[in-house]
Amino acid sequence: MRLFIGIDLPVEIKHALVNFQSELRALGVNGSFKSQDNFHITLEFLGELGKDKIPVLNETISKVASNYKSFDLNISGVGAFPSFKRPHTLWTAVQGCLTELNSLRNELHRELQTKGFKLDERQFKPHITLASRPSLGTIDFSMVYTKKLGKFMVAEVVLFESRPVSGKRVYVSLFKAGLITAPH
Secondary structure, three states: OEEEEEEEEHHHHHHHHHHHHHHHHHHHHHHOOOOOOHHHEEEEEEEOOHHHHHHHHHHHHHHHHHHOEEEEEEHHHHHHHOOOOOEEHHHEEEOOHHHHHHHHHHHHHHHHOOOOOOOOOOOOOOOOEEEEEEEOOOOOOOOOOOOEEEEEEOOEEEEEEEEEEEEEEEEEEEEEOOOOOOOO
């Protein structure tokens, strides 16, 4: 099973991202655009693991999630990894309560390491992938660099499985752990 831990996005944010993809296409961006169902923020990519690891993953996610209150994130703008000159991924930025997001991710990372999981050691850079292998040419992104796409409250952490279905990757939620919700 190919697994990762992440944050799912509300439907209205996914719709805003689809509209933003259309705007980028209109600017001349080509590439493999992500489907609405696959928009998410990855906290930790776990890779290929056996089903036997799911109980310890669920327990770890629950333990870490129970230490955090829900928090707001903003989605805006456009960027490219590793750069606009040599892009392999076109993304939109995640902003807002980044202290909470980074703290949640770092605690998750440490807990998983203590349980023996082999994890990526690159610096965490929260983003939402819009397209892979984009062709950007000489497109002027100045109109969309800081375009605001929406705000939402992070209320849970999700264990996803990435499955190949009809030649495409489909992300299936296997487990969700809620953050502490503030009383209204």
